[in-house]
Each structure stands twice: as C-alpha cells, then as structure tokens.
C-alpha cells in the first residue's frame with residue numbers, strides 16, 4: 001500500500017468513530033497525531049462533533065421522551081376509550097421532527113466532516129441530511145394514516 005500517512009490517519013479517525021480501532025492502529029494513530037499538528041487538530045474537531053452529537057441525542061431525547069411519555073400515557077387512557085387513539089402517534093411524529101430539528105446542526109457537522117474526508121459529493125450529503133430528519137417524521141405520519149384507515153374500516157364492519 002502506498003497510502004500517505006495523513007490519509008491513513010483520517011481513515012483511522014473515521015473508523016474509530018464508527019467501529020473502533022485495533023490496539024496497533026490506535027497506537028499508530030496516536031503516534032502520527034503527536035507528530036502531525038494538522039491531523040491532531042482534525043481528530044480534536046471530530047471528537048468534539050461526535051461528543052456534541054452524543055450529548056444531544058442522549059440528553060435531549062431523555063428529557064423530551066420522559067415528558068412526552070408521561071403526557072402521552074395520561075392521555076392514552078382517555079383516548080383509547082374515545083376511539084381517536086391515533087392522536088398519540090401524531091405526538092410521536094411531532095416529537096421525532098422536533099428531535100431531528102434539534103440535532104440537525106450537529107448532524108450536519110458530522111456529515112460535512114465525513115464528506116471532506118471521503119470526498120462524498122455535496123448533493124449526496126445534503127440529501128442524506130434532509131432524509132435524516134424527515135424520514136422518521138414521514139414514517140410516523142404514514143403509521144398514523146394507516147391506523148386511521150384501519151379504524152375507519154373497522155367502524156364500517
């Protein structure tokens with residue numbers, strides 16, 4: 001292999017985030033970062049982005065989920081009786097959208113960082129980014145509509 005060491009360092013950096021490194025690879029990467037300011041800076045930036053992303057996806061949902069769950073549970077009991085039980089699914093759709101919105105800037109950071117390192121076309125990144133937070137909401141909305149169709153069918157029968 002005739003890879004240059006900086007390219008290898010960046011590849012290992014990405015690998016460390018996604019699947020972790022072998023001890024030998026980790027040692028090599030640490031050694032390279034000690035002697036290469038640019039790769040060290042890049043590693044720090046990547047770690048910041050990942051750490052920020054993790055703290056948002058852990059903290060925000062926990063708080064949000066706890067609060068919505070409580071509210072949903074309280075309402076669910078009424079709603080199951082009043083036959084419009086699909087309302088709580090609307091709540092999930094809304095919550096997942098809000099969640100996507102909250103994490104969007106950080107996700108974008110990670111995406112563009114990956115794009116720089118892997119030369120992914122900007123358009124592909126943008127599409128992936130948009131899908132990141134529209135798909136969960138669309139899926140939830142689809143489930144809601146499906147449920148409505150089902151309950152309408154049941155009522156007729």
Ligand SMILES: [Zn+2]
Pocket residue numbers: 005006009032036038039
């Ligand atoms: Zn380097």
